[in-house]
Amino acid sequence: MIKFAYTILYVNDVEKAISFYEKAFAFNRKFVTPDNDYGELLVGETTLSFASLKLAKENLKDGFVESNLNNKPFGIEIGFTTENVDETLKNALDAGATIVANPKTKPWGQIVAYIRDLDGFLIEICTPMV
Numbered sequence: 001m002i003k004f005a006y007t008i009l010y011v012n013d014v015e016k017a018i019s020f021y022e023k024a025f026a027f028n029r030k031f032v033t034p035d036n037d038y039g040e041l042l043v044g045e046t047t048l049s050f051a052s053l054k055l056a057k058e059n060l061k062d063g064f065v066e067s068n069l070n071n072k073p074f075g076i077e078i079g080f081t082t083e084n085v086d087e088t089l090k091n092a093l094d095a096g097a098t099i100v101a102n103p104k105t106k107p108w109g110q111i112v113a114y115i116r117d118l119d120g121f122l123i124e125i126c127t128p129m130v
Contacts, residue, residue: 006040006047007078010056010066011119014039017050020118024095025080025088048078069098073122077114081128085111088125097123 011017014032018039021027030047032039037052051059053066067074082088085103092115093099100114100122112126 004046006049008049008051009119009121010053010064011050012053014050014052017117017119020095020097021048024092024097024117026091043080067120069116069118069120071120073100073116073120077122077124079124079126081126083127085113085125085127089113089115092123092125 009017014036018029018032018041021041021043022029025043027041027043027048030040030042037055039050041048041050056064065074080088089099089103096118097115100116101112103111103113103125105111108129110127110129112124115123115125117123
């Protein structure tokens with residue numbers, strides 16, 4: 001049996017990234033390594049993880065595309081559901097997120113907004129699908 005276990009975001013500063021997600025979304029920290037090069041947040045059934053760019057470069061010798069706010073976001077997003085998109089969006093913006101798209105009600109009734117985190121990763125904040 002295969003199970004989706006985690007997503008790892010390659011970030012400039014693991015501690016700073018984890019602190020952002022704690023403040024923005026009230027997630028709980030699982031741990032951060034003493035070297036501050038890897039950390040995990042408890043976000044439900046899976047884990048949202050962070051690795052330093054330095055560690056990622058050690059693991060991926062041929063390189064990778066770094067995420068940052070100076071470039072367009074990648075064609076992938078992290079999605080968080082909430083009953084109150086406006087409040088969650090405000091908390092994320094207060095924590096330092098950048099707005100991409102204000103909340104909009106989709107034809108199927110779901111409310112969806114988009115932000116970018118401190119490292120430029122795209123996040124969807126939306127109501128659950130009904």
